[in-house]
Amino acid sequence: MGLKSRMTLVLVFLGFVLCILIERSGLLSAYILQISMYVGINIILTLSLNLVNGYMGEFSVGHAGFMAIGAYVSSIITVRVFHNQMGPFVFPLAVIVAGIVTAATSFVVAFPSFRTRGDYLAIVTLAFNMIVKSVLENIDALGGPRGFMGMGRLTNLVNVYAWCLVTIFVVRNLVYSNFGRAVLSIREDEVASNLVSVNTRQMKIMVFLIAAFFAGVAGALFAHVMQFINPRSFAIQKSTDILVMVYLGGIGSIFGSVLGATVYTVLLELLRPLGVWRWVVGPIMLVILMICRPTGIMGLKELTGLIPREERVLGKKEETDVVTASN
Amino acid sequence: MSLLQIEGLTHFFGGLKAVSDFNLELSAGEVVGLIGPNGAGKTTVFNLITGVYKPSAGHIRFEGQELVGLQSCQIISMGIARTFQTIRLFRDLTVLDNVRLGHFAQARYGIRDALMRSGKFRDEEKRIRDKGMELLEAFNLARYAHTQAKALPYGEQRRLEIARALSSNPRLLLLDEPAAGMNPREIDELLERIAWLKDEFDLTIFLIEHQMRVVMGICEHITVLDFGETIAVGAPREIQTNPRVLEAYLGKEVS
Numbered sequence A: 001m002g003l004k005s006r007m008t009l010v011l012v013f014l015g016f017v018l019c020i021l022i023e024r025s026g027l028l029s030a031y032i033l034q035i036s037m038y039v040g041i042n043i044i045l046t047l048s049l050n051l052v053n054g055y056m057g058e059f060s061v062g063h064a065g066f067m068a069i070g071a072y073v074s075s076i077i078t079v080r081v082f083h084n085q086m087g088p089f090v091f092p093l094a095v096i097v098a099g100i101v102t103a104a105t106s107f108v109v110a111f112p113s114f115r116t117r118g119d120y121l122a123i124v125t126l127a128f129n130m131i132v133k134s135v136l137e138n139i140d141a142l143g144g145p146r147g148f149m150g151m152g153r154l155t156n157l158v159n160v161y162a163w164c165l166v167t168i169f170v171v172r173n174l175v176y177s178n179f180g181r182a183v184l185s186i187r188e189d190e191v192a193s194n195l196v197s198v199n200t201r202q203m204k205i206m207v208f209l210i211a212a213f214f215a216g217v218a219g220a221l222f223a224h225v226m227q228f229i230n231p232r233s234f235a236i237q238k239s240t241d242i243l244v245m246v247y248l249g250g251i252g253s254i255f256g257s258v259l260g261a262t263v264y265t266v267l268l269e270l271l272r273p274l275g276v277w278r279w280v281v282g283p284i285m286l287v288i289l290m291i292c293r294p295t296g297i298m299g300l301k302e303l304t305g306l307i308p309r310e311e312r313v314l315g316k317k318e319e320t321d322v323v324t325a326s327n
Numbered sequence B: 001m002s003l004l005q006i007e008g009l010t011h012f013f014g015g016l017k018a019v020s021d022f023n024l025e026l027s028a029g030e031v032v033g034l035i036g037p038n039g040a041g042k043t044t045v046f047n048l049i050t051g052v053y054k055p056s057a058g059h060i061r062f063e064g065q066e067l068v069g070l071q072s073c074q075i076i077s078m079g080i081a082r083t084f085q086t087i088r089l090f091r092d093l094t095v096l097d098n099v100r101l102g103h104f105a106q107a108r109y110g111i112r113d114a115l116m117r118s119g120k121f122r123d124e125e126k127r128i129r130d131k132g133m134e135l136l137e138a139f140n141l142a143r144y145a146h147t148q149a150k151a152l153p154y155g156e157q158r159r160l161e162i163a164r165a166l167s168s169n170p171r172l173l174l175l176d177e178p179a180a181g182m183n184p185r186e187i188d189e190l191l192e193r194i195a196w197l198k199d200e201f202d203l204t205i206f207l208i209e210h211q212m213r214v215v216m217g218i219c220e221h222i223t224v225l226d227f228g229e230t231i232a233v234g235a236p237r238e239i240q241t242n243p244r245v246l247e248a249y250l251g252k253e254v255s
Ligand SMILES: Nc1ncnc2c1ncn2[C@@H]1O[C@H](COP(=O)(O)OP(=O)(O)OP(=O)(O)O)[C@@H](O)[C@H]1O
Pocket: B013, B016, B018, B036, B037, B038, B039, B040, B041, B042, B043, B044, B045, B085
């Protein structure tokens, strides 16, 4: 193992220690702790949507619908199945199951949407988001519009942090591989991508399922911070927020997503005094971003530390190459 | 046995008969040309071979296997590669990534190998990178490996398109107007390159061209299309003097 990967492990470990310390010591107020967890959950949501919208160049607009499925499924597991009586492994398992169920559901959206060329995905995902919300509002057993409660506060900073790491790990390793290059090529030119032997349809479905899995995971974590969920928490506004975070931080960038999620989450909290008006901020920011800087702060750029060494070494050589090329 | 065999290929765009009863036999190692005036249906023939469109009628067999009904990605993995009339590179990706993508179907690792960075993943990725660099070397593009494709000069972009096509290890290469937008000196260079390609990579080449000079120089056989109809087939010398061709194609060119 190289020095570099050992450093990464040490940093990851220190992160865990820090999370545990913060949680145990009561160093941060309950409010700040909660915001920190929101930031983490939003990082997972942003990264997963970035995979579809940023890296692959599709336009999915109903991410909150997937989040809702994860939130409800995990809550049913912890409250109805286990009645909050559980060992240490039940919650992590519930989160994973929530992710898998969400991914399976997303197949229903992905399969027809990616059947033909053309941009049906935006319409289909928008409809999906609205359908999920109204279905949940009409299931009395799940509390209908009043919502579902009784979850224990099972989400803590440590498991949010862990899931953030898993998401970053998966996205990075996927992006810097044969599959990742295929995903990028779909964004660049889908026809040409097919004509260099990429099975674009299969690739799109796969990426969409992975993104939905993490949206489900985020939903599960969210439900067990809030300890109360209702269908309104997963309306189009929530999907819009996730879109803003993706396009603010930057498409096709892991660091961009972390940045976008953090800045926007904190910003919304700071704007609390605006009351209802702060919900206008998201849509307006989205419009401005799309017009002025459609690729976002970090658009298509990555923090060097997140790029695998093999790819990075090449990246460095580039500078000298460009110099020689221009001579 | 012929490498590519096209029989009765016909394609309609709505009411427009873009290709009509097109036939062709390509033997391994040949260089064959497809010419014809604008809108004759040449590019459509390529799009039908590579599965971009599904023909209204007819058969296309590659090494005896029917291609009609297969998806583009399957057809390409069988050993056919193509370039485009207007350059279609992955513009924001690096030059190396463009050629590595040509290698997509040949990577022998699964998603789990990629996520876990397994030994298999590392070996394969190294092989793909080396192969890509080797190709770039051969096309005199190695120094641009980490530059975005869109930053390359026009001629280099054209070269990169051919390099990308070759990285999928094709036996049949389809070139759609490779000399488009090139000056005479660049065209000479291109002709040399095509001749070299053919031997070096053991290729059969099917090429569309607008400029007579290009096809006359390198093609063993030529098919001439006009309004979707095949109006002549033969050796370059015969084509050059064929009255129907002169009327449909050369006549227009001269005037
Ligand atoms: N996708 C399409 N939809 C409808 N019509 C099309 C389509 N593609 C091509 N055509 C029409 O089919 C005919 C043949 O087009 P094609 O592109 O094959 O010609 P070509 O011989 O390649 O011409 P050029 O030399 O200009 O490239 C033209 O009349 C064209 O307008």
